[in-house]
Amino acid sequence: MVLGLTGLLVPLTAALGAAPARAASCTTSTGPYQKQVEKFLGRPVDGRQSAADCQAIRAFQAKHGITPTIGYAGPITWRTMSTMLAQRAAGNNPNAAGKCPTNKGRIACVDLTRQLSWIQDGSRLKYGPVPVRTGKNGTETRTGAKRIYWRSIDHWSTIYHVSMPYAQFFDGGQAFHSTTKSMYNPPGSGGCVNMRSADAKSYWNLLRNGDDVYVYGRKPGT
Structure with missing residues (x-):
């Protein structure tokens, strides 16, 4: 049986893959992996954070326990997506x-x-x-x-x-x-x-x- 695989502006925290501590609401900041994350999520790839981008990123982060869940396209979020892409590429x-x-x-x-x-x-x-x-x-x-x-x-x-x-x-x-x-x-x-x-x-x-x-x-x- 084979089963296929069926989700700040402060430089230091951004480098660590996390945004500054703040209320759990959407950030307006564009992350360093904005375009890659937009493409993964099927969003328009323009490299600029939008309210819709943030909501899509937040939903992905919430599903997979990535914190802070504020919709920032940082290293941890993109690393997670990259792993998923590698898994999909493995196929059967x-x-x-x-x-x-x-x-x-x-x-x-x-x-x-x-x-x-x-x-x-x-x-x-x-x-x-x-x-x-x-x-x-x-x-x-x-x-x-x-x-x-x-x-x-x-x-x-x-x-x-x-x-x-x-x-x-x-x-x-x-x-x-x-x-x-x-x-x-x-x-x-x-x-x-x-x-x-x-x-x-x-x-x-x-x-x-x-x-x-x-x-x-x-x-x-x-």
Whole structure:
């Protein structure tokens, strides 16, 4: 089964991808990625902030938990959109570059750069690719060859005090599991590979203890 992928003017804060603290209302400021963001959202590409531009950007930011939600076309908003574009470009051939091993039989691949994961049998795509939310700067999802060593369908994290449904651990506490947050919610997880509920459930049904996991790349912003 193959599933396709179906959102100040102060120089320092702008460089960090955030606008100055202010009330949650639309900004009139033109962001450094205004044209790119306008194009992504299907807005007229003129590089000038308008009220309609701001509302469209704000809706995207609100959907994916990007703050402050004021419609500013800054680095974090554009980075999120760029990741989405890279995911769309992967289509149904996420391992075109051959970076995930094809000589392991069943294996779950995690591409941190594109924030994508999929399951393959040899070179045959079994499930995905699907968007994932991996570790943030300082708690990155560790790269390399791993194996699933423990599964807990209704896991509760005693570290973060949160539910981790369909948890499948593959590296010292790092696991695949579902979350209710957007896959694009910054800055990222505590190291786990967060997934949408339906995807985490499918991974649970397709993988077993001892199955291989391969993590590679580098998450944007880390």
